[in-house]
Amino acid sequence: MSDIPEPHKRRPRYSGKNPRRFEHKYKEHAPSLYPEAVQKILDQGKTPAGAHRPIMVPEILEALAPMPGDLAIDCTLGFGGHSQALLPRLLPGGRLLGIDADPIELPRTEARLREAGFLSDAFTAHRCNFAGITAVLATENGRRANVVLADLGVSSMQLDNPARGFSLKYDGPLDMRMNPSKGQPARELLLRLTPGKLQEILTENADEPHAAALSTTLAGKDFPTTLALAREVRTTLKTRPNEEQELSARRVFQALRIAVNQEFDVLDTLLKQLPDCLAEGGRVAILSFHSGEDRRVKKAFEAGLHDGVYGVISQEIIRAGEQERRANPRSKSAKLRWARKAHSKAPA
Numbered sequence: 001m002s003d004i005p006e007p008h009k010r011r012p013r014y015s016g017k018n019p020r021r022f023e024h025k026y027k028e029h030a031p032s033l034y035p036e037a038v039q040k041i042l043d044q045g046k047t048p049a050g051a052h053r054p055i056m057v058p059e060i061l062e063a064l065a066p067m068p069g070d071l072a073i074d075c076t077l078g079f080g081g082h083s084q085a086l087l088p089r090l091l092p093g094g095r096l097l098g099i100d101a102d103p104i105e106l107p108r109t110e111a112r113l114r115e116a117g118f119l120s121d122a123f124t125a126h127r128c129n130f131a132g133i134t135a136v137l138a139t140e141n142g143r144r145a146n147v148v149l150a151d152l153g154v155s156s157m158q159l160d161n162p163a164r165g166f167s168l169k170y171d172g173p174l175d176m177r178m179n180p181s182k183g184q185p186a187r188e189l190l191l192r193l194t195p196g197k198l199q200e201i202l203t204e205n206a207d208e209p210h211a212a213a214l215s216t217t218l219a220g221k222d223f224p225t226t227l228a229l230a231r232e233v234r235t236t237l238k239t240r241p242n243e244e245q246e247l248s249a250r251r252v253f254q255a256l257r258i259a260v261n262q263e264f265d266v267l268d269t270l271l272k273q274l275p276d277c278l279a280e281g282g283r284v285a286i287l288s289f290h291s292g293e294d295r296r297v298k299k300a301f302e303a304g305l306h307d308g309v310y311g312v313i314s315q316e317i318i319r320a321g322e323q324e325r326r327a328n329p330r331s332k333s334a335k336l337r338w339a340r341k342a343h344s345k346a347p348a
């Protein structure tokens, strides 16, 4: 170890009373030091920078019915909010395997859960895509999971951090990869796409009504930053009202994010593997935020029920209650479905 003391690092300065930029929100990034400041933000129905509020926790706990001794897999660990609700219910004797593709947030969440008292006998973190759930489960000596959760999409930490390139509000490199060391960033994807292929992506991934016009001005062009892309969307639609331009910009970002991370393909892979990963009577809950995802989950669960793989499935989409929708606007578009694996029939 070096004897040279670490130079004191000054906090990034900001002008004005309220920090606006992500990196200036130092109180929100250190919730244990500033609990009152963080509570104030939560009371305003906002999510503190660098955090993620878990959605529909009571509904998910009811669907998953975690019990002491159960083996659980959280396919989308994120900030660890759902895992933190599941873990005490698995103990004593149970374990949770937390999967996330994000190499930046995963170690932070692992450290937070360790600090909360969940040691490696109760919780292990696995940095990989949930399409690899079978390989993660293989570390458990042939055991199958009693509980599986997937809370799809991106976390608030990813969305709010301009450096990750998901943000429409703040400028950052046009990236959008959940794992920035794999695949191609949105900038490269856009450069490579033909107008025809981009139109397909905008339509399939986001139902974008102006897909044809936008694909002509965006495909094959170089947009180094998020705001450069957002500007071009607005310019293309300059004869339309501002709100319409904003909605289209959001849909373009959503469609590209889904394409960059191949979100539909990896969900299909997960849904295919689920029956083999679940123990008899095992429960799975999937929270989705996009009609294309919900359609896939619904179809897979219905097919599993028909084939006798699942014994029972949720009949309807379960949605966040009024109070949660008010307190956390990100819960408004959440759709929850669950399924329970059938018990094999005893031989006659």
Ligand SMILES: C[S@@+](CC[C@H](N)C(=O)[O-])C[C@H]1O[C@@H](n2cnc3c(N)ncnc32)[C@H](O)[C@@H]1O
Binding pocket: 052, 053, 054, 055, 075, 076, 077, 078, 079, 080, 081, 082, 083, 099, 100, 101, 102, 105, 128, 129, 130, 131, 151, 152, 153, 154, 155, 156, 178, 266
């Ligand atoms: C909505 S957040 C989950 C939030 C979490 N439930 C919580 O309570 O904090 C989704 C997380 O899943 C991760 N993720 C999304 N798709 C993934 C995939 N295919 N494989 C692994 N992780 C994925 C993202 O990196 C992100 O951290």
